Amino acid sequence: MLTLYGDLDSGNVYKVRLILARLGIAYRRVDTTQNRGEPQSAAFRAINPIGKIPAVVFDDGRMLSESGALLFYFAQDTALFPDERWDQANVLRWMFFEQYSHEPYIAVNRHLLLHLGAAERTEMAARIADNHVRGNAALAVMEQHLARHDWLAAGRSTIADIALYAYTHSAADGGFDLSRYPAVGRWLDRVRAEPGHIGQFDEAAVEAVRWPG
Amino acid sequence: MLTLYGDLDSGNVYKVRLILARLGIAYRRVDTTQNRGEPQSAAFRAINPIGKIPAVVFDDGRMLSESGALLFYFAQDTALFPDERWDQANVLRWMFFEQYSHEPYIAVNRHLLLHLGAAERTEMAARIADNHVRGNAALAVMEQHLARHDWLAAGRSTIADIALYAYTHSAADGGFDLSRYPAVGRWLDRVRAEPGHIGQFDEAAVEAVRWPG
Numbered sequence: 471m472l473t474l475y476g477d478l479d480s481g482n483v484y485k486v487r488l489i490l491a492r493l494g495i496a497y498r499r500v501d502t503t504q505n506r507g508e509p510q511s512a513a514f515r516a517i518n519p520i521g522k523i524p525a526v527v528f529d530d531g532r533m534l535s536e537s538g539a540l541l542f543y544f545a546q547d548t549a550l551f552p553d554e555r556w557d558q559a560n561v562l563r564w565m566f567f568e569q570y571s572h573e574p575y576i577a578v579n580r581h582l583l584l585h586l587g588a589a590e591r592t593e594m595a596a597r598i599a600d601n602h603v604r605g606n607a608a609l610a611v612m613e614q615h616l617a618r619h620d621w622l623a624a625g626r627s628t629i630a631d632i633a634l635y636a637y638t639h640s641a642a643d644g645g646f647d648l649s650r651y652p653a654v655g656r657w658l659d660r661v662r663a664e665p666g667h668i669g670q671f672d673e674a675a676v677e678a679v680r681w682p683g
Numbered sequence: 684m685l686t687l688y689g690d691l692d693s694g695n696v697y698k699v700r701l702i703l704a705r706l707g708i709a710y711r712r713v714d715t716t717q718n719r720g721e722p723q724s725a726a727f728r729a730i731n732p733i734g735k736i737p738a739v740v741f742d743d744g745r746m747l748s749e750s751g752a753l754l755f756y757f758a759q760d761t762a763l764f765p766d767e768r769w770d771q772a773n774v775l776r777w778m779f780f781e782q783y784s785h786e787p788y789i790a791v792n793r794h795l796l797l798h799l800g801a802a803e804r805t806e807m808a809a810r811i812a813d814n815h816v817r818g819n820a821a822l823a824v825m826e827q828h829l830a831r832h833d834w835l836a837a838g839r840s841t842i843a844d845i846a847l848y849a850y851t852h853s854a855a856d857g858g859f860d861l862s863r864y865p866a867v868g869r870w871l872d873r874v875r876a877e878p879g880h881i882g883q884f885d886e887a888a889v890e891a892v893r894w895p896g
Contacts, residue, residue: 520780520824532769536783539776546768555759556745562775563752567733569783570749611733 471496473683475514476523477503481577481636482537483524484670488632489544492666497526499676500683505585508681537636538565541629550629557624564622564630567611568637575605577637579644602645609641609651616653620660627664635661640670684709686896688727689736690716694790694849695750696737697883701845702757705879710739712889713896718798721894750849751778754842763842770837777835777843780824781850788818790850792857815858822854822864829866833873840877848874853883 474490474497476483490497502508502523510521518525518535525535534540542562545551552558579601582594591598612634615622622630639658641648648655661667687703687710689696703710715721715736723734731738731748738748747753755775758764765771792814795807804811825847828835835843852871854861861868874880 519827520784521820522784534772534776536776536779538779539772542775543768543772555756559747559752559756562755563747563749566749566751566779566782569779570786571733571735573783574787607734614732 471498472529473497473527474499475502475509475517475525475527475681475683477501477505478671478673480504480523481573481580481640481670482522485537485632485636486524486526486540486544487673487676488636488668489541489550489629491668492550492632492664493544493548494666495544497676499673499678500681501678502681506681513682538562538569538633541565541633545629550627550632552624552626552628554624560623561628561630565633567608568633571611572605572608572634573637575601575608576641576644576646579605579646580637580640581644583644598645605641605644605646606650609638609646609648609654612638612657613651613653616657620657627661631657631661636670684711685742686710686740687712688715688722688730688738688740688894688896690714690718691884691886693717693736694786694793694853694883695735698750698845698849699737699739699753699757700886700889701849701881702754702763702842704881705763705845705877706757706761707879708757710889712886712891713894714891715894719894726895751775751782751846754778754846758842763840763845765837765839765841767837773836774841774843778846780821781843781846784824785818785821785847786850788814788821789854789857789859792818792859793850793853794857796857811858818854818857818859819863822851822859822861822867825851825870826864826866829870833870840874844870844874849883 474486502514504523508514509523515521517527517533520535524537524540525533526540527533534543552561579598582598621627622634638654687699715727717736721727722736728734730740730746733748735748737750737753738746739753740746747756792811795804795811834840835847851867
């Protein structure tokens with residue numbers, strides 16, 4: 471049985487939990503938490519030298535990290551990854567967009583608003599305001615696309631949707647008003663209606679232990 | 684003939700120019716420049732709604748953006764992308780690492796040090812210092828891997844190496860001391876020695892016109 475390192479609060483970990491749930495793949499989870507600095511520890515870097523969650527260790531000892539690479543790996547030969555090269559490239563286009571132009575603003579403001587004290591938040595005010603502008607720009611790009619398409623890429627539900635769902639569905643935690651993006655809202659509902667979908671804090675049937683496991 | 688939108692200064696555009704040169708694919712370039720704000724213009728967003736370079740428009744009018752997606756697309760059925768699912772996932776692992784944990788610090792400090800005035804640079808001092816720490820962490824991850832492997836993934840030269848070369852080779856522009864990373868230095872030499880490699884500001888045989896083209 472494979473082991474997933476990461477906590478429930480991380481949207482990047484949630485992406486991996488979502489695809490494993492959607493595909494019915496059993497796993498155990500070691501609750502490795504960014505908020506405690508655990509991914510940066512020497513013990514964790516011996517597993518994933520990049521020092522970040524999520525990381526997956528397979529039965530044969532091989533390790534894979536980066537949520538996008540994990541989504542790609544598990545989606546091969548399933549309906550969540552298309553067959554055509556053009557469609558595949560467009561799936562990855564949205565996944566790189568997520569990591570470069572969406573997550574650094576929407577996920578980071580969620581983290582800052584949920585976990586910083588008032589004093590730190592004041593100190594970070596300019597950064598939070600800048601992230602707010604850039605995060606809204608990312609949501610506007612999604613809105614424009616989803617006003618004309620049911621799914622992000624390839625004309626169907628793919629790992630691009632899983633990748634973007636993870637931090638878009640909780641964007642309100644970071645101060646983003648999703649009511650401004652009605653097509654995004656309808657798309658979130660479509661993703662939630664997919665067979666096997668789980669909520670971010672729902673992990674019935676997964677054995678979870680605290681780091682270091 | 685395909686059209687590449689982007690400028691010579693952008694490492695993300697350089698990745699696409701590198702793979703096109705390596706594969707001998709002819710193109711024209713429209714010099715669309717971040718420093719003039721051109722990618723954010725309405726005219727450019729009509730081409731790429733994400734408002735970023737690089738973007739490629741093919742003869743049939745289709746557009747693809749995101750350097751990672753473009754590398755993936757052009758590398759299909761070439762030696763630059765491996766056949767095995769595990770190897771492919773590891774290529775993408777390094778490419779997502781680049782966009783999430785390397786480029787935002789190394790490329791951004793290069794931009795800030797090359798293009799900001801002294802007053803703006805003082806205002807951004809804390810951000811530059813934080814980027815310096817995080818960028819060095821990314822280079823240390825590469826050093827650790829490249830001390831034991833000639834290439835980043837799949838045991839051979841792939842698009843992961845092109846993706847990481849683009850901003851690593853110019854990291855000194857951002858205040859990073861590459862002499863601290865000797866294995867990275869030897870890997871940079873290996874990438875430079877690959878057939879078809881071009882320098883970042885070398886574009887013999889490419890027709891380039893100013894935006895809007």
